[in-house]
Amino acid sequence: MVIPYEQKDTILHVENLCVSYGDRIILQNVNMVERDTIREGKTQGQVIAVLGRSGRGKSTLFRALTGLEKPSSGKVLIPDFNKVAANGKQPAKLVQEGDVGFVNQKYTLFRHKTVYEALWFAMRKSGFSKAEKEDEIMHYLKEWGLEKHKDQYPNFLSGGQRQRTAILEQLLSSGYYMVLDEPFSGLDIGNIMSVKKSFDLISQRHDLNTIIFSTHDIELAVELADSIYILGYPPDDKGQVLASGTMLKHFDLKELGLAWQDGFTESHHDCVQEIKEIMLRA
Ligand SMILES: Nc1ncnc2c1ncn2[C@@H]1O[C@H](COP(=O)(O)OP(=O)(O)O)[C@@H](O)[C@H]1O
Ligand SMILES: [Mg+2]
Incomplete structure (x- = not known):
């Protein structure tokens, strides 16, 4: 069931982001666009999950999103809340260390x-x-x-x-952004519940609050996130796999009617299955 929502200003714009270490390309042309989600009568922040097998560049991406890693090309833009909005739009700025909690x-x-x-x-x-x-x-x-x-x-x-x-x-x-690299790993079920609760508390506190997290638990990502990105190695023209991470697929769970639901339905399971298949190939 699709829960009604509206999308307002862009709150995260990752454009052709590339990160290299020496001559090794770790991330290649990563693109992400997220907008402020509005639900009537409810404070609704954004919860974004990044999935990918080990070594695909999740942690590297997160360091770039927090301004800790300089891109070799491309950029990460967020709204500049210190500037006055023009035409109802907040001017954008390159993310800097300290803008995003990590x-x-x-x-x-x-x-x-x-x-x-x-x-x-x-x-x-x-x-x-x-x-x-x-x-x-x-x-x-x-x-x-x-x-x-x-x-x-x-x-x-x-x-x-x-x-x-x-x-x-x-x-x-x-500010409004929080990046968490595998926040659930190594926690027992009780502690997982308490961190899940803290996600709710953050996203229900302010419309602009935006959580970006990675996990190896696909079910948990589908349950918690309203937007999921799959990072992986893309196959090249000859069907060979290149060892540089890029975004293989984006799932907008709001649009799919999977976000903000109480239970885990058949459609949630189908989504998990689809994600698993993509990840296994890349
Ligand atoms: N500081 C670094 N110098 C060189 N290579 C690195 C560095 N950090 C990570 N890498 C390499 O980048 C790739 C992606 O790593 P990482 O971002 O940690 O992936 P993930 O978090 O998805 O497991 C790996 O092959 C890793 O060895
Ligand atoms: Mg990592």
């Missing part, structure tokens, strides 16, 4: 900071007063079920609590 595959928390201290540090550039910062942090700690753990150090947290703290740190220190 929870790395091997995410690290400050070992010598408690949860509260880490979040306080994350808000250092927020421009909020001391009292506002305290309020904001306490609000999130409560909402995210971390209040009891606020004075604990990372070593004493469960995997899910640590992951949520890492996500919150990035949320508080950056």
Whole structure:
């Protein structure tokens, strides 16, 4: 069932992105366009999944999306919210380090900071007063079920609590964008649920909030995302596989009537199957 929605301004524009290390081309002509999704009567952020087998360049793409990796050619554009909108459109800018929160595959928390201290540090550039910062942090700690753990150090947290703290740190220190590289790997079912919940909390907080994540769990991607990209090695004219990652296919789950549904239907399973077949070929 297609849930009604509208698409507004472009919020992410990746154009012919190429990344090379020396003479090895890792990513070739990657294109992505995402727009702000509006649902009537509901705050609806964007949840975008990037799938691909190991070595296809997911982590490299994510470093480029966060401005940590300079493209060898092509570009990553996001709206420039510091500029005044013209004709209802926000001018675009090249993404820069700090614009996008990044929870790395091997995410690290400050070992010598408690949860509260880490979040306080994350808000250092927020421009909020001391009292506002305290309020904001306490609000999130409560909402995210971390209040009891606020004075604990990372070593004493469960995997899910640590992951949520890492996500919150990035949320508080950056703008609307959040990139998470395999945020579910190594977590047990309970912790997976709690990270899923944090995705909901982020996307229901602001229309512009945009989560981009990678995972090897195709079912989970189809369940959570409203847009899925498959990164893989494309076959060349002679049917040989080139070892540079590119986008093989995009699934718009909103359009397919698979986004924001309560249950996992037959159509969701079909989508999973189709994705598996594409990935196995590339
Ligand atoms: N800093 C680097 N220098 C050289 N090659 C790299 C570097 N980082 C990644 N690669 C190579 O780029 C390819 C894609 O890696 P990566 O982006 O980590 O893929 P994925 O996250 O999909 O597993 C791999 O072949 C990897 O060996
Ligand atoms: Mg990776």
